[in-house]
Amino acid sequence: MRVLSAATLLTAAVVLTACTAAASPTASSSSDASHGLTTVTAGKLTIATGQPAYSPWVIDDKPQSGEGFEAAVAYAVATKLGFAKKDVVWTRTTFDSAIAPGPKDFDLNIQQFTITDKRKQAVDFSSPYYTTAQAIVTTKSSPAASITTLAGLRSVKIGVATGTTTYTLLQKVVGGSNIQVFNSNDDAVLALKSGQVDAIATDLPTAFYLADAEVKNGVVSGQFSDSSGGDQFGFVLPKGSPNTAKVSAAVDAITKDGELAAITKKWLSTTVNVPDFN
Structure with a gap:
């Protein structure tokens, strides 16, 4: 009877473990070995922005076009992360919900989020991609x-x-x-x-x-060309995201190679005809 009871308990334990694993809430994200990221959808990079998204940050409320300062920055970062343009998926969120605590349905969010210590308690931020002039x-x-x-x-x-x-x-x-x-x-x-x-x-x-x-x-x-003391904008990521360091590295890379400066000049100066006072 003791042997039978032990076997029965072992079987029950295995079943219970399996049921527990199946019932545990799984993150909506999935590991993407080809890019070294953990993303909402395997093989895709889901980027959120506002609804609507305004010019010159996004032109004609169409971030998928890559037109506008933040749309262009998003695609430049996606490229550094190894994603082709066709593998970038856009979604929309409100500003407040993006920086609120809790799970997110995006990998990155870009809509002029100023980096602050208070917000860092609820979400992660990338390196800054813009300092307000x-x-x-x-x-x-x-x-x-x-x-x-x-x-x-x-x-x-x-x-x-x-x-x-x-x-x-x-x-x-x-x-x-x-x-x-x-x-x-x-x-x-x-x-x-x-x-x-x-x-x-x-x-x-x-x-x-x-x-x-x-x-x-x-x-x-x-x-004004002097941006000292200006607020810094960063990508928002879910709190504790395993991708934060990689996204920051991508932002740093486009900063270092001059691509970010070219995007800034095009969309926040030349296109909208806002020259620097000299």
Whole structure:
């Protein structure tokens, strides 16, 4: 009876182990030996972005085209990771859900995520692929619209939000009594609309938004080459992703070989006609 009981218990243990293994939640990712990554879908790299994704980050809300700064960066990184363009799969997420704790249905997410210590508690970040520049927003009819030099900016009234990196930079490279300080970007925008100032200064991503959505006949007339103190953008990955180091290495590679600089110049300067003030 003891022998039979032992055998029965052994059989039960094997069955229980098998059932437990089958019932355990498995990650939706799968190992992809050909690329050395663990991805949502074997042989594919799933990249998420916003819905919609705006120009100049993604042109015409079509990241699969590779047109736009972040779409181009995504494909450049995918290539460094060993993925052909046809093996990149795009999906969409909201900004907040992407940086919230919990499982993800993407391998990478790119939609102007500023790297912060607080966010690092919930997700991983790659090396930065962009440091925000500061820029000038004005209207097509403003005297500020045609100014191309730092010296020229001293001849117009510029609004800026207090306590921002933009304000610090503006004081450094422009200075002068023509700078008017406001409590927020919203207040500065109102001052521009009312004619109290000729232009406003803010970070480049915000400048694109304001010129497109908030300021009638708005234009981003130029950007500052000095990006010291600017926020850094990185790819978001699931917390503890085994791919984070490899993605960072890919970002570092396109930075080192000059490809990232060429992409930045094309999509955040030349294409959108936002030259550097000199």
